[in-house]
Amino acid sequence: MLGDMGMARPGPGDDAQTVVRACRSPGAPLVLLLVVVGLAVLAGCRDILTEPAPAGPASLALTMMMPEGDPAGSTEGVAARTGPAATPGAAFDRADRIRIQLRGTRGTRVDLDQEFQSEGALTRIRLELDLSEDEEMAIAVDLRFQGRPLFEAEGTARMTPGESTEAQLTLMGVVDRIQVSEEPILIFALGDEVALSGQGVFASGQAVPGAVPTWESMNLQVARIVGGNRVEAVSNGEAQVLARVGSLVESIFVRVEQRVATVELEPALLELNVLEMATLTVRLRDSNGNPISPGPPVQWWTTSDPGVARVDGNGRVQAMAPGSAEVGALVEGVTGTAAVVVRELAPPEIVTHLLPDGRVGESYNATLEATGGETPYTWSLDSGSLPAGLTLSPAGAISGTPTADGTFTFTVRVTGANELSDTRQFTLVIDPAPEPPTISTSSLPEGMVGESYGATMEASGGSTPYSWSLASGSLPAGLSLSTGGVISGTPTTAGSRTFTVRVTGANDLSSTRQFTLQISAPPPTGADLGVGFGDEQFSLIPAGTFQMGSESGMSGERPVHSVTLTRSFYMQRTPVTQGQWREIMGGSPSACGDTCPVATVSWNEAQEFIQRLNQRYPGRNYRLPTEAEWEYAARAGTTGDYGGTGVLDDMGWYSGNSGGEAHPVALKQPNAWDLYDMHGNVWEWVQDWFRTYSVEAQTDPTGPVNGTQKVLRGGSHASGADSARSAYRFLLAPTIRSGIVGFRLARTP
Incomplete structure (x- = not known):
């Protein structure tokens, strides 16, 4: 196409000039042609810039395209994006100046800035330059209208001496301003939405394709943007809404003014007696049902029958005569009504x-x-x-x-x-008032530990039904008194208890009577205990929490602290007997008899016994109890110095009743968990190394990992009553034997 233009190159001696002409044909790409000629004039084009040209024969032809292939002057396909006003071709026709800049990598610079007019059929720009070698050119072109940019394009081209290079650049429209409505947007109901209209335009006034603004509300309490281009009313007031295209910002105002759509009167039904008065309340709502507060005043009040009910300007209704009427209120042309019923007077x-x-x-x-x-x-x-x-x-x-x-x-x-x-x-x-009931039962039958007990209280007089309760004292452990007057249960501790029972009649009158209930210990079962290692030799001790130690005892028993055992365990009901020792070890270190507790056993020897026992009965997990398990089992739910009845002579052998010698196991009373000889007879090794107590609560404590002395518990037949206390602690090296030291087994379930 360059040859078809009939261009002439400058000859020797000619004053070389760079002549720029710009033309376009409707529906065709815009092409700017820069030509180096010797003052040549090309038919059909208009000179817009001349300046001295270099002496080299390299040429560059530039073709400018609209975005997305839309040629200058064409609006086809643009309306679907931005509306009928989006006419980039029309904006191109308004351009009055062009600026072209070339920047070469080897220092070549060309700056063209000239008036511009689109006319004729020529659609290219061609530039010839004298170059000594290849050079990469950065190209920048912009078209302007009245000094403000309309289109811009940038690109690159490599020019070679003696060759023609073509470059195609895409013209991009430049948004000069955002066009929005100058009038404020009015919305009359909360929740209503209004579409926002705005468009980025060229400096010449035409719409820039695709330059649709984004919107932002500056007062979200009044209005907010939804769906990208709609504004929704939130509350009454005024909000500034900003339209943004790139760095350009324009604003419009949105005013929310709720208009009355519904008038409600409360109550909707007013029932009055003759001459009675009541005031109606007016509730106003917009077209979306949102309350309007504060709302406009009532314009006037009306009544359908003043003879039945009258209404004043404040909505106060007065009943005049029996009948019915309708009262109405008018607000902004909208009426709401309430029904009034006036009743007949009657006592x-x-x-x-x-x-x-x-x-x-x-x-x-x-x-x-x-x-x-x-x-x-x-x-x-x-x-x-x-x-x-x-x-x-x-x-x-x-x-x-x-x-x-x-x-x-x-x-x-x-x-x-x-x-x-x-x-x-x-x-x-x-x-007259009734007499209170009288308790006719005078005494209660004795009970026995481990045997079911039942006794029914009797009363006479007063008003039935009777209700029985414990007025003071406490029943023996394991027994309870029902409201029907029945004492029942299975006693767990021997001894006597004195308590007072109350019987109350249906008229809430009552009387009381004191009783003493004796619970005897069961016959000794020592012949069954201390022989073999079956389940009958062990009691299952439940998990629980107790206070370990004693504030009134020795320093090693303090401070008292809370201990929680999270797992139940089995505790041997008696100390290990000489017969049990002989069965495992083949001999006995003491000579009291097979049912006497074994003694003269060191802690280490007790461990050897346990090892052999577990080898004979694998899976039964025999061991020594921890110190915490031993005291927990000895107390068996009690908090005093001794478990069981709390009386040491009932529970064990010590220097005050033993005669200075050991006794067969299970001759004294067991505690509540059926454990014998927890107090006295022989000291009992536990698993723990000795350590002092701390005040912090403990969970499943096992003692320190090492030490020099092991702990013993329970006292012996040669020890005083103080040593037999549940909290008392004694300690010896694990290698020492003593004729008053034995042990008791524990098992992990």
């Missing part, structure tokens, strides 16, 4: 005819009833007097506790809200 009627009898000392309650008239009712004593101790409430309840017997006559009045009333006479009989 209430007492419908209660008889009152139930009462009794001295017993709670009394009777409610009077009426019908008709106008509620709420008010009750009062018209004449006479109520029985002493009773009162009549304004709600019609006769209540209280009579204090004197007799027959009482009085008249009651009920008054309706319309001040009309009715009266009725009543007679109320109050009977």
